Ligand SMILES: O=C(O)CCC(=O)C(=O)O
């Protein structure tokens with residue numbers, strides 16, 4: 001059964017204000033219609049994403065982290081079908097340019113023995129050929145021509161180094177459009193809650209372009225494990241042809257598939273908007289195979305991860321994240337700073353030796369003072385196809401600590417969280433062993 005998430009019409013404000021806040025509280029996500037990103041730009045960007053993620057590995061690896069976890073993500077043992085490229089601070093023209101420069105895959109530009117005159121002459125020649133092709137294929141835009149792999153001239157121009165300017169232009173236009181849209185959503189959300197609408201204007205945003213190499217033998221397995229997003233909110237351009245996204249319904253705790261709806265975008269809330277569970281416990285047990293470890297999450301409310309009530313004695317949810325033992329040691333060694341981590345204890349039982357550790361319980365702020373739902377979601381491999389998606393994350397403020405605005409705090413709604421610096425929070429997510437800002441990708445084995 002596909003899930004009918006609330007639909008928000010961007011052109012119908014303030015009428016949709018209440019619906020928007022309700023969607024953030026009850027669903028943690030909504031589908032956006034009548035937004036300002038043109039359908040043509042969405043499809044051009046999708047082609048760009050495919051082209052970039054098809055580049056050779058050594059080029060993709062040039063997309064280095066600007067902040068921890070913001071650059072290229074290679075497939076891992078946990079998410080073997082998934083890889084991604086990232087652009088931190090999409091609101092900065094320099095950052096967008098740097099991203100394009102890193103991925104400039106033109107063989108000409110990489111060829112050390114070509115003189116610049118040869119390059120210029122070659123580029124001119126390709127331009128003339130492309131212009132000729134444009135005249136003979138009037139329906140195609142220059143950009144289409146440059147990136148269409150089925151089109152021999154488009155392919156030739158891309159291979160010969162003329163393609164990237166076309167790609168660049170699309171990346172620049174898409175970045176501007178999605179950044180403006182993100183800020184507009186944030187302003188509308190703030191205004192809908194009776195807050196100053198410019199609250200989020202300086203919050204940096206990160207673009208992440210995702211590719212899933214779904215193969216026949218992987219059908220039915222996760223493409224991306226269960227997680228919440230670490231920032232404030234995420235705008236997702238889904239693959240309109242290949243589904244697989246599933247969200248956890250707040251009431252039933254069941255995962256429900258989300259069918260893509262071409263031309264629309266899906267918005268979901270992340271940890272900063274709401275109340276992240278920052279008390280995961282890492283647990284390693286002697287009778288597990290050497291190459292696996294478990295993550296144990298302790299819920300103070302005696303509710304397990306999926307909201308079911310549990311008895312106080314039974315208040316640990318055991319979650320499994322299959323990871324290498326060495327990875328686990330690394331997580332541990334990164335986390336053993338006395339400030340951030342503590343060993344909670346040893347437990348006897350079956351399996352017989354548990355080593356339990358985790359971040360020191362630390363109260364953190366959540367912007368909505370616990371009102372919003374930070375959506376848990378995952379991507380399942382449903383069919384053997386390539387799936388691409390584009391995610392824009394509104395993160396948290398660069399310097400100021402994130403805290404619930406005074407207007408959201410009163411005697412009935414006391415302040416629940418102390419302020420936290422977003423970067424500290426991000427590091428905490430990463431130090432709990434989960435990479436590239438993708439904390440809480442757990443696989444449940446028992447609850
Ligand atoms: O690809 C998708 O549909 C979701 C991607 C996602 O959840 C993420 O990048 O955080």
Ligand SMILES: [Fe+2]
Nearest residue numbers: 227228229377
């Ligand atoms: Fe996500």
